[in-house]
Amino acid sequence: MAQRLALHRLLSLPARGSLVSQGRAFGTSAGRRSTFNVQDGSDFQDRVVNSPKPVVVDFHAQWCGPCKILGPRLEKLVSKLEGKVLMAKVDIDDHTDLAIEYEVSAVPTVLAMKNGDVVDKFVGIKDEDQLEAFLKKLIGA
Numbered sequence: 001m002a003q004r005l006a007l008h009r010l011l012s013l014p015a016r017g018s019l020v021s022q023g024r025a026f027g028t029s030a031g032r033r034s035t036f037n038v039q040d041g042s043d044f045q046d047r048v049v050n051s052p053k054p055v056v057v058d059f060h061a062q063w064c065g066p067c068k069i070l071g072p073r074l075e076k077l078v079s080k081l082e083g084k085v086l087m088a089k090v091d092i093d094d095h096t097d098l099a100i101e102y103e104v105s106a107v108p109t110v111l112a113m114k115n116g117d118v119v120d121k122f123v124g125i126k127d128e129d130q131l132e133a134f135l136k137k138l139i140g141a
Contacts, residue, residue, distance in 0.1 A: 035075050035087040044098055048088045049116040054138045055086045057111040059104045061093055066125040067108045074110065077131050084139050112138040 038044045048055045058074060060067035071089070078087040092099040092107055102111060102118070112120035112134065120138065 034078050034081070034083055034085070035089065038088050038090045038095060038098070040095070041097060044088070044090070044095075047086075048113060051086060051113075053084070053086050055088055055113045056135065056138065057088045057090060057102075057113060059090045059092055059099055059102070059107055059109040059111070061091060061107050064107045070108045070110075070125050073126075073128060074131055077128065077135055081135060081139065085135060110134075114138070 036047065038048070048057060056074065056078060058067075058071060060071055075087060078085055090098055092104060098104075102109075106123050108125065109123045110121065111118050120134065122134065126134070
């Protein structure tokens with residue numbers, strides 16, 4: 001646990017715009033800008049709650065098998081939308097306070113947020129068609 005915490009601190013040292021903002025996004029540069037890892041409560045407030053764009057919030061954990069499947073699937077679809085929606089990744093082990101605040105009782109939990117409000121939510125894994133419908137509903141397409 002101490003090693004993981006030390007590694008997390010080491011990895012979160014660079015400025016927001018460097019390693020952290022790239023997350024695990026693949027493909028286009030638009031994908032890297034659209035997906036980010038939440039650093040703390042004020043970062044969540046700034047980049048999610050106060051976002052002018054709709055935001056998909058992926059509450060996940062490193063030890064969660066379904067999260068490892070859902071995360072990349074969701075990132076791929078968000079990147080295809082070329083900036084119409086953002087994706088925030090929140091590790092529940094690092095940000096327990098946010099998980100409690102948003103009543104996350106299982107992972108993966110995905111919230112759809114617009115203008116700071118939760119407008120939709122699902123828990124568990126979804127296939128690409130279901131995710132696409134979830135995202136289209138969020139952006140009003």
